[in-house]
Amino acid sequence: MAKVGRAGVSEPAGSGEALERKRRRRKVAIMALVFVLAFPAGFLVGFTEAEDLLVMEDRWPPALALGLSLAYLGLVVGGAIALSRQVDEVERTIKYKAASAAASAYVIVYPVWFLWWKGGFVAEPMHVALYIGFLAVFLLASLFYRFR
Amino acid sequence: MKNRLRVLRAERGWSQAELGGRLGVSRQAVNAIETGKHDPSLPLAFKLARLFGMGIEEIFEDGEGGESWRV
Numbered sequence: 418m419a420k421v422g423r424a425g426v427s428e429p430a431g432s433g434e435a436l437e438r439k440r441r442r443r444k445v446a447i448m449a450l451v452f453v454l455a456f457p458a459g460f461l462v463g464f465t466e467a468e469d470l471l472v473m474e475d476r477w478p479p480a481l482a483l484g485l486s487l488a489y490l491g492l493v494v495g496g497a498i499a500l501s502r503q504v505d506e507v508e509r510t511i512k513y514k515a516a517s518a519a520a521s522a523y524v525i526v527y528p529v530w531f532l533w534w535k536g537g538f539v540a541e542p543m544h545v546a547l548y549i550g551f552l553a554v555f556l557l558a559s560l561f562y563r564f565r
Numbered sequence: 566m567k568n569r570l571r572v573l574r575a576e577r578g579w580s581q582a583e584l585g586g587r588l589g590v591s592r593q594a595v596n597a598i599e600t601g602k603h604d605p606s607l608p609l610a611f612k613l614a615r616l617f618g619m620g621i622e623e624i625f626e627d628g629e630g631g632e633s634w635r636v
């Protein structure tokens with residue numbers, strides 16, 4: 418049988434609240450750390466490439482691109498692993514549902530955009546716009562499932 | 566799925582955060598289970614049952630017309 422949480426039924430009142438506060442603080446600390454570590458990378462991009470950030474034909478220095486991708490992978494993968502140890506099953510379910518909604522939106526939007534582009538109605542699909550759209554739907558769906 | 570979690574928690578004078586801490590989940594998770602927005606996993610249901618010293622079926626009602634704790 419599954420073990421009861423770290424504060425069982427015999428623990429004094431308030432011990433559960435203390436554990437819950439500790440868990441919440443750990444989660445906030447991880448998110449703050451990811452933000453603090455990501456800030457220099459964002460600042461570097463903004464400082465060096467701000468004028469042509471969304472010009473797709475423009476090439477960045479290979480070292481910058483490689484360094485940023487490594488920083489991104491480290492922060493996203495490391496942050497996700499660290500956070501996954503702090504979130505409970507309700508929050509995990511919300512994230513699964515939100516990811517599913519975002520993937521559904523992508524599956525619907527991209528082919529239609531592509532076909533309309535082939536038909537000459539709209540501009541060519543922009544992967545940056547699709548990526549931002551995916552994140553936006555994920556964020557909105559997360560908020561919806563959390564506060565509904 | 567209906568449950569008696571709010572009543573059982575109130576009987577012990579625990580807040581949602583208190584119960585969450587004892588279970589290893591957030592206050593929001595306890596609220597979601599109490600209000601029926603989230604059906605707990607089997608491991609979490611067992612944790613709840615053990616914490617309250619009851620059987621799972623004494624805390625949760627499956628709504629399928631089985632034996633019920635409701636009068």
